[in-house]
Amino acid sequence: MTDRIAVLIPCYNEEITIAKVVDDFKRSLPEAAIYVYDNNSTDATAEIARAHGAIVKREPRQGKGNVVRQMFRDIEADYYLMVDGDDTYPAEAARELLAPLIAGEADMTVGDRLSNGSYGEENDRAFHGFGNDLVRWLIKFIYGYAFDDVMTGYRAFNRTFVKTMPVLSSGFQIETELSIHAVDKRWRIVDVPIEYRDRPEGSESKLSTFEDGAKVLMAIASLFRESKPFAFFGWIAFVFFALGLIVGVPVVLEFFQTGLVPKFPSTVLATGLVSCGALAITAGAILDTVAKSHRKMWELEVYRVQQESMHKHA
Incomplete structure (x- = not known):
């Protein structure tokens, strides 16, 4: 060696x-x-x-x-x-x-x-x-x-x-x-x-x-x-959407059956949870673009260091 x-x-x-x-x-x-x-x-x-x-x-x-x-x-x-x-x-x-x-x-x-x-x-x-x-x-x-x-x-x-x-x-x-x-x-x-x-x-x-x-x-x-920001925030969004459905589905079913929304707090909570999920997805999409940009810059830095190493041995 x-x-x-x-x-x-x-x-x-x-x-x-x-x-x-x-x-x-x-x-x-x-x-x-x-x-x-x-x-x-x-x-x-x-x-x-x-x-x-x-x-x-x-x-x-x-x-x-x-x-x-x-x-x-x-x-x-x-x-x-x-x-x-x-x-x-x-x-x-x-x-x-x-x-x-x-x-x-x-x-x-x-x-x-x-x-x-x-x-x-x-x-x-x-x-x-x-x-x-x-x-x-x-x-x-x-x-x-x-x-x-x-x-x-x-x-x-x-x-x-x-x-x-x-x-x-x-x-x-x-x-x-x-x-x-x-x-x-x-x-x-x-x-x-x-x-x-x-x-x-x-x-x-x-x-x-x-x-x-x-x-x-x-x-x-x-x-x-x-x-992997999109995957990370995607999982968070999934949790919020799932909780929103758990809380919101009974409210929607009751509305279709009676035409009334007696569980107003549940309605507000479900809306908030789904909104948080949408925000998480949006944040993930934006940060994913940033991460891809950083990855491109890092790849160029790898090329630079490799060329530098090759020139040392030339």
Whole structure:
């Protein structure tokens, strides 16, 4: 591999594992530059990483999404491999993740912990598997693409993907955002099965199952609204129309039978609900036009970045 490869390791209080992670990737990818971004650690993460040969930078804005945003802005490479600093992902799989990118067969590869069952065997934290399945189902339902593992922290990207990825998340929603961006923008995605291992004793996860899970669901809703506004507001309109019919149909039937409208409050409520549905449809149609315009501009930016990368290698 003659192309430049950058290994990106966002870290917060990983002094127990970071030395092994850096050493493993230096051994598996000796040609790669290894970057550790320290996110306000209160332990010796940065010092240990630097002592083991990593390029250490600091990101003062707390949250994994903030770290990834700055990494994507700062680092210039042809291929990027992103991995957590908790020693749960095997460095030995790095070349398998990079191979489809280098062959021009993928724009993003995903380290899949689920299909071979290793995540279920190693991870004993309640509801993590359920949360991953729920997010996978939502993405499949909304976008029609079935990820094998949507929440994995082990991924690889080519330069065009990284330099045209608008990172909006601040925290652990970043994995979901990367997945939805890849599907919505029709990037080529390849799932690569990997052997997951749980954190070593003394190393603690920073992920809050319920708090971060709620943030992930909110991120999915927000990205759905932005990327597919007509479908998003169409569902809202459907709910309003359905409620309007439930309330209004008895009023209409009674009017045809008696010629009277005795349930005036129900009439007003039904009219209001149907009007809200019509407004939702109108908002969706307008925002859909805006979204398509933004998509065209983004496609042109992709062309520009690709041409820039080609000129670098010419």
